Amino acid sequence: MSKLVHVHKIEMARVDNISTMRMISNTSCRFTSPVVFDEICINELVDVTIEDELENNQKMYTTTATFQTKDKKPLTERRMAFRLTANDGKRYMIGTYGRPYPIIKENNPFPDDPKDSSLKTVTITWKATVPMLLILE
Numbered sequence: 001m002s003k004l005v006h007v008h009k010i011e012m013a014r015v016d017n018i019s020t021m022r023m024i025s026n027t028s029c030r031f032t033s034p035v036v037f038d039e040i041c042i043n044e045l046v047d048v049t050i051e052d053e054l055e056n057n058q059k060m061y062t063t064t065a066t067f068q069t070k071d072k073k074p075l076t077e078r079r080m081a082f083r084l085t086a087n088d089g090k091r092y093m094i095g096t097y098g099r100p101y102p103i104i105k106e107n108n109p110f111p112d113d114p115k116d117s118s119l120k121t122v123t124i125t126w127k128a129t130v131p132m133l134l135i136l137e
Helices: none
Strands: 007-014 021-023 028-031 038-040 043-055 058-069 080-086 091-094 103-107 120-128 133-135
Touching: 007 058
Parallel strands: 028 133
Antiparallel strands: 007 038, 007 043, 007 080, 021 028, 043 058, 058 120, 080 091, 091 133, 103 120
16 A cells, blocks of 8 residues: 655755765665755645656656745745655655756746736756655654
8 A cells, every 4th residue: 555645845955055965875865964954935735756767778867846835036046955845754855966956947927817826836857867865864
C-alpha cells in the first residue's frame, strides 16, 4: 500500500548558503551544519512531480514543483535551492550547491475581472542526474 505524501511547506536559500550539504546517495543528502532557509508563504499545497528519461545514455531526472502564493513580488534571485517539507515531517531538497540550478518561472496575473484569481503561480524546474533528494536528519 502506498503512502500519500503532501508537501505543505517550501523554503528557499541561496546555493552559496548550502555549501555544507553532502550527498549521501543518489537519492538523499545531509547538512553538516544548520542552514537558514526563508519560508515562502503558499496557498494550499505544493504540487511536485519527478520524471526520468534517458539522454545520451544517462538517466536524467526532471523535478517540478508548482505552488501558488499571494506574494506579488517577483523572485529575482537565480541561484536558489528549495527545501520542501511533507506532512509526515520528511524534508526534501530541490537543487544542490552546484550546477545545474533550479529554474524559476512565474505567472503573475493582475486580472481585470474581480472574480479571477490574482494568485501568482510559481513553477520550479530542476533537471539533474539525481531526483529530488530526501534530507537525512
